Amino acid sequence: MSTREATMWEERKELKNILSFIISELRPKGKILTPFNIISAPVMLLGFFLIVYRLVNGLHVVANVSQEFPWGIFIGFNVMVGVAFAGGAYVLTFVVYILGNEKYHSIIRATVLNGFLAYVFYAGAIFLDLERWWNITNPILGNKFGVNSVLFLIAWHFLLYMIVEFIEFSPVIAEWLGLKKLRSFLNSLTIGAVIIGITLSTLHQSGLGALFMMAKGKIHPLWYSEFIPVLFFVSSIFAGLSMVIFESTISHRVFADQINFRDHAAYNEIVIGLSKGCVVAMFTYFFAQLLIFVHGKHWPLINTPMGYWYLTEILGLVALPGFVYLYGIRKRNLMMLRIAAVLTMLGIVINRLNLSIIAFKWWIPWSERYIPSWMEIVITLTIIFVQIWVFRWVVNRMPVLRKPPAWAESEY
Amino acid sequence: MEGFTYVDIFATKGIEYILVISALVLFYPLWRLVNTPGGAVYELARSAATTIGDWFHMPEEKIYYHLGHTWAMPEGGEVVKVGIDDFAQKLVGKIDAIKFPEVGSDMVQGERAWSLVIGDKVIDMLSPVDGKVVAVNREISTSPEKINIDPYGAAWLVKVQVPRLSANLRNLLSGKLVRKWMDGVRESLMARMNYNLGQVLQDGGVLVEGIAKNLDREKWDEIVREYFLIT
Numbered sequence: 001m002s003t004r005e006a007t008m009w010e011e012r013k014e015l016k017n018i019l020s021f022i023i024s025e026l027r028p029k030g031k032i033l034t035p036f037n038i039i040s041a042p043v044m045l046l047g048f049f050l051i052v053y054r055l056v057n058g059l060h061v062v063a064n065v066s067q068e069f070p071w072g073i074f075i076g077f078n079v080m081v082g083v084a085f086a087g088g089a090y091v092l093t094f095v096v097y098i099l100g101n102e103k104y105h106s107i108i109r110a111t112v113l114n115g116f117l118a119y120v121f122y123a124g125a126i127f128l129d130l131e132r133w134w135n136i137t138n139p140i141l142g143n144k145f146g147v148n149s150v151l152f153l154i155a156w157h158f159l160l161y162m163i164v165e166f167i168e169f170s171p172v173i174a175e176w177l178g179l180k181k182l183r184s185f186l187n188s189l190t191i192g193a194v195i196i197g198i199t200l201s202t203l204h205q206s207g208l209g210a211l212f213m214m215a216k217g218k219i220h221p222l223w224y225s226e227f228i229p230v231l232f233f234v235s236s237i238f239a240g241l242s243m244v245i246f247e248s249t250i251s252h253r254v255f256a257d258q259i260n261f262r263d264h265a266a267y268n269e270i271v272i273g274l275s276k277g278c279v280v281a282m283f284t285y286f287f288a289q290l291l292i293f294v295h296g297k298h299w300p301l302i303n304t305p306m307g308y309w310y311l312t313e314i315l316g317l318v319a320l321p322g323f324v325y326l327y328g329i330r331k332r333n334l335m336m337l338r339i340a341a342v343l344t345m346l347g348i349v350i351n352r353l354n355l356s357i358i359a360f361k362w363w364i365p366w367s368e369r370y371i372p373s374w375m376e377i378v379i380t381l382t383i384i385f386v387q388i389w390v391f392r393w394v395v396n397r398m399p400v401l402r403k404p405p406a407w408a409e410s411e412y
Numbered sequence: 413m414e415g416f417t418y419v420d421i422f423a424t425k426g427i428e429y430i431l432v433i434s435a436l437v438l439f440y441p442l443w444r445l446v447n448t449p450g451g452a453v454y455e456l457a458r459s460a461a462t463t464i465g466d467w468f469h470m471p472e473e474k475i476y477y478h479l480g481h482t483w484a485m486p487e488g489g490e491v492v493k494v495g496i497d498d499f500a501q502k503l504v505g506k507i508d509a510i511k512f513p514e515v516g517s518d519m520v521q522g523e524r525a526w527s528l529v530i531g532d533k534v535i536d537m538l539s540p541v542d543g544k545v546v547a548v549n550r551e552i553s554t555s556p557e558k559i560n561i562d563p564y565g566a567a568w569l570v571k572v573q574v575p576r577l578s579a580n581l582r583n584l585l586s587g588k589l590v591r592k593w594m595d596g597v598r599e600s601l602m603a604r605m606n607y608n609l610g611q612v613l614q615d616g617g618v619l620v621e622g623i624a625k626n627l628d629r630e631k632w633d634e635i636v637r638e639y640f641l642i643t
Binding site: 276279287 | 427428431432435438439442443445446447448604
């Protein structure tokens with residue numbers, strides 16, 4: 001056998017090894033009948049069926065959206081909320097790779113993975129909202145670019161950002177497969193990917209807000225303003241950080257065996273640090289809302305049912321969690337910080353739903369307005385569950401929370 | 413000019429200015445609040461930050477430290493005394509027994525030399541020098557608590573004959589380098605303390621219990637091994 005043949009044979013053998021490794025990793029690990037699986041599996045099964053049903057027969061068969069009320073929970077919840085919650089990835093990559101703060105390094109992989117999956121599944125839910133979903137490639141491949149549409153920008157941003165997030169995460173996949181050379185190459189791309197990722201994020205977080213600017217007159221004036229893009233951007237900072245606190249709290253319970261004691265100890269400091277970021281961003285957001293309120297001369301609107309709802313959101317789900325965060329930081333009380341994170345996330349959900357659904361054509365009685373169908377809710381839950389399943393699958397196999405293999409540690 | 417009015421454009425400007433200024437003014441106390449922990453915890457942390465500097469007695473003269481918290485002190489000629497430093501004894505607390513190397517056996521710098529027995533755990537420590545063991549301190553095997561009292565004096569562990577003494581000592585830390593190294597060690601210890609600070613500072617608690625057990629009751633030995641560079 002010549003040398004060339006021998007190398008080829010070696011390479012083929014290595015490829016075969018990797019393939020059989022991947023196949024072996026596909027098998028489930030750990031207990032199958034956990035409470036979470038028992039609840040999520042039937043929902044997902046039904047959801048998959050409904051998704052196929054919807055793709056074949058059109059959006060109207062599952063969703064209550066109409067020409068009058070075009071935005072349902074696929075957009076208002078999945079896309080709008082999912083993308084805001086994914087904001088933690090760009091904030092933390094900025095802190096770790098650009099500002100060089102190593103304190104948060106141990107949670108960066110889980111955050112990037114979560115961000116990537118959020119874009120694939122939640123931003124990906126935009127696919128389900130397209131009546132002619134097979135045209136989804138139009139803004140990318142041409143045919144009709146639709147360059148006048150904000151959605152053109154968002155489509156490109158989503159696509160590019162998913163690629164960038166994947167590149168940021170890819171060294172972990174190479175470590176999992178034991179591909180040393182590839183990992184070292186992918187690792188060298190990280191800083192570039194981070195810079196592009198942050199740029200894209202700031203633009204499309206606000207770009208999502210810009211979508212609502214076209215609905216002037218349809219959105220209640222307490223929520224509508226020319227500054228929605230700015231508000232979306234600022235709120236994505238504390239939405240994303242709160243999501244990181246929430247997600248890492250659960251991860252530290254569920255995947256406790258994968259984290260070494262050192263990370264457990266440093267974790268408290270990380271949560272406090274993230275909370276500080278939240279307080280500052282929420283303070284900025286609150287004052288921006290106040291300015292917009294005063295500038296728009298909205299005083300007379302306060303003493304109306306929508307006004308009370310507005311106050312609930314701004315005082316109850318922005319100012320209050322802000323204070324809870326502050327209190328938790330001062331007392332170094334992690335439980336308080338977790339409560340604040342959940343309240344903040346709830347505030348983001350309510351804010352995005354207000355803009356897209358609740359304060360949208362608020363003058364029309366509820367009996368004639370959009371209320372999600374049970375099928376939309378099942379599909380939405382399916383998307384959330386699938387994301388959690390994939391996250392769990394990856395964390396259980398790749399070095400996301402646990403230390404990378406010894407050969408990769410020097411560059412970690 | 414009749415009919416000309418600024419009111420519509422500027423109606424809200426005054427309040428907006430006040431809002432912006434108050435936001436900026438309020439940001440200062442907010443920043444202070446966010447960056448200084450409140451009440452009792454703050455006091456504790458501050459007192460700890462000042463006292464922790466004096467926590468560990470690490471003489472900078474005549475003693476050479478290995479990064480695994482063992483030390484070597486030249487006795488004249490090729491013989492050096494070897495022991496564990498003050499940080500190590502405070503980290504582990506009460507030591508129940510020591511597994512010494514045999515007299516006449518070889519020790520290699522940076523490799524396992526002796527072990528501390530604490531409860532049901534056995535923790536290895538690294539040798540600071542290369543050489544042959546010429547004596548072990550039998551007094552310590554009968555009363556290991558002496559390590560907690562006088563780690564650099566009466567509680568030396570072994571005497572080693574080191575043929576390449578000066579080369580060996582160059583690999584160890586002494587003088588001002590000791591302080592720089594311990595600054596890092598202290599910082600990493602501070603970062604870990606968090607909420608267990610109270611327990612650590614209890615009178616006598618440190619010496620009896622050891623800092624590591626206060627940090628993590630279950631996995632304290634892992635913390636110790638990390639500081640002792642045993643992996």
